[in-house]
Amino acid sequence: xxxxxxxxxxxxxxxQLLYEDQDVVAFEDLHPQAPTHILVIPRRHYGSLQDVPPxxxxxxxxxxxxxxxxxxxxxxxxxxxxxxxxxxxxxxxxVSHLHLHLLGGxxxxxxxx
Ligand code: AMP
Ligand code: ZN
Numbered sequence: 001x002x003x004x005x006x007x008x009x010x011x012x013x014x015x016q017l018l019y020e021d022q023d024v025v026a027f028e029d030l031h032p033q034a035p036t037h038i039l040v041i042p043r044r045h046y047g048s049l050q051d052v053p054p055x056x057x058x059x060x061x062x063x064x065x066x067x068x069x070x071x072x073x074x075x076x077x078x079x080x081x082x083x084x085x086x087x088x089x090x091x092x093x094x095v096s097h098l099h100l101h102l103l104g105g106x107x108x109x110x111x112x113x
Contacts, residue, residue: 005095026041038101039099049087050087
């Protein structure tokens with residue numbers, strides 16, 4: 001399967017990893033939308049959040065745990081940050097490998113657009 005995020009997680013793209021554990025890696029977004037814009041992904045391929053089967057749902061907690069740690073490391077907590085999981089075409093998802101956007105370092109606005 002030809003998936004850019006799988007390749008990044010395998011270390012094949014030379015992308016610097018900001019966080020890694022057995023199940024999760026994180027790296028800078030190529031087109032940052034905030035001073036801090038990090039993508040947190042599972043090593044295992046899931047096309048979207050909808051593709052995570054009930055028995056694997058713990059991976060979502062793993063992504064959240066990594067985001068907590070990165071937020072402290074990048075000093076965007078306690079000032080605050082936003083987590084985004086775009087899912088499917090109308091959700092604005094463009095890369096079909098589950099990922100969590102960790103955005104911070106500026107005031108976020110609502111609605112997000
Ligand atoms: P989404 O639109 O939620 O699917 O988000 C995909 C994100 O992946 C976008 O913010 C892109 O800028 C980012 N992106 C795409 N390719 C790469 C890459 N090779 N390295 C880092 N970020 C990427
Ligand atoms: Zn993948």
